[in-house]
Amino acid sequence: MNPLAAIHVRKKQLGLDDDTYxxxxxxxxxxxxxxxxxxxxxxxxxAEMDRQGGASARxxxxxxxxxxGRFAKKLQALWIAAWNLGLVxxxxxxxxxSFIRRQTGLDxxxxxxxxxxxxKAIEALKGWIARDGGVEWGxxxxxxWLTHDAxxxxxxxxxxxxxxxxxxxxxxxxxxxxxxxIGREVPAxxxxxxxxxxxxxxxxxxxxxVRQAKS
Numbered sequence: 754m755n756p757l758a759a760i761h762v763r764k765k766q767l768g769l770d771d772d773t774y775x776x777x778x779x780x781x782x783x784x785x786x787x788x789x790x791x792x793x794x795x796x797x798x799x800a801e802m803d804r805q806g807g808a809s810a811r812x813x814x815x816x817x818x819x820x821x822g823r824f825a826k827k828l829q830a831l832w833i834a835a836w837n838l839g840l841v842x843x844x845x846x847x848x849x850x851s852f853i854r855r856q857t858g859l860d861x862x863x864x865x866x867x868x869x870x871x872x873k874a875i876e877a878l879k880g881w882i883a884r885d886g887g888v889e890w891g892x893x894x895x896x897x898w899l900t901h902d903a904x905x906x907x908x909x910x911x912x913x914x915x916x917x918x919x920x921x922x923x924x925x926x927x928x929x930x931x932x933x934x935i936g937r938e939v940p941a942x943x944x945x946x947x948x949x950x951x952x953x954x955x956x957x958x959x960x961x962x963v964r965q966a967k968s
Contacts, residue, residue, distance in 0.1 A: 756792060756799050760795060763799065763803070773851045776855065782794040820846045820861070824868075827871075828874060828878065832848075834902070835878070835881070838886035838887075839960075839964050840886055856874075856877040859874060888909045897944070898952070903953045903956045904944075904952045907955045910962075911923075914963065931959075
């Protein structure tokens with residue numbers, strides 16, 4: 754297979770979007786189009802894509818099956834949170850892999866298995882969600898329900914849907930809307946009695962409203 758054809762095959766295997774693909778070409782050769790490269794430059798690109806796993810059957814099989822590894826569920830949960838905050842339009846694993854590769858330069862085999870690289874990928878996602886989505890990961894402000902990550906995301910969604918909302922002034926409005934979203938009454942025992950699964954259901958329900966508002 755000639756190098757140009759090999760590049761396009763590996764691009765598909767790696768699930769690279771166009772921006773990520775061209776950024777990789779420029780990083781390796783200084784050019785953003787494989788058509789403008791010399792034979793030697795194309796070989797350098799093929800070698801880099803092979804390093805990222807583009808030529809392996811394992812990578813192709815993994816892409817079909819979805820993400821696997823110690824940190825896959827955590828990364829997927831963060832990506833779904835970003836989707837529910839209206840930060841991304843594509844909730845697929847392929848889009849997640851492209852985002853992390855673009856932000857960190859890591860290929861997905863490494864960030865799904867290596868703790869140090871996984872932390873780098875997780876922090877990149879959490880930082881983006883905090884900065885652009887308004888999620889305060891490290892704070893509960895004394896509320897039990899804010900100890901759950903999905904509860905933190907749900908509150909950030911509420912603030913997007915009701916701009917200017919505050920915990921002091923609109924806390925009970927939030928309780929009412931959150932419980933209504935999942936067909937529940939506000940618990941007599943308080944919102945701290947909702948489970949992580951309950952909060953994920955709230956987050957997903959609010960997510961549909963956030964995406965509609967942003968569309």
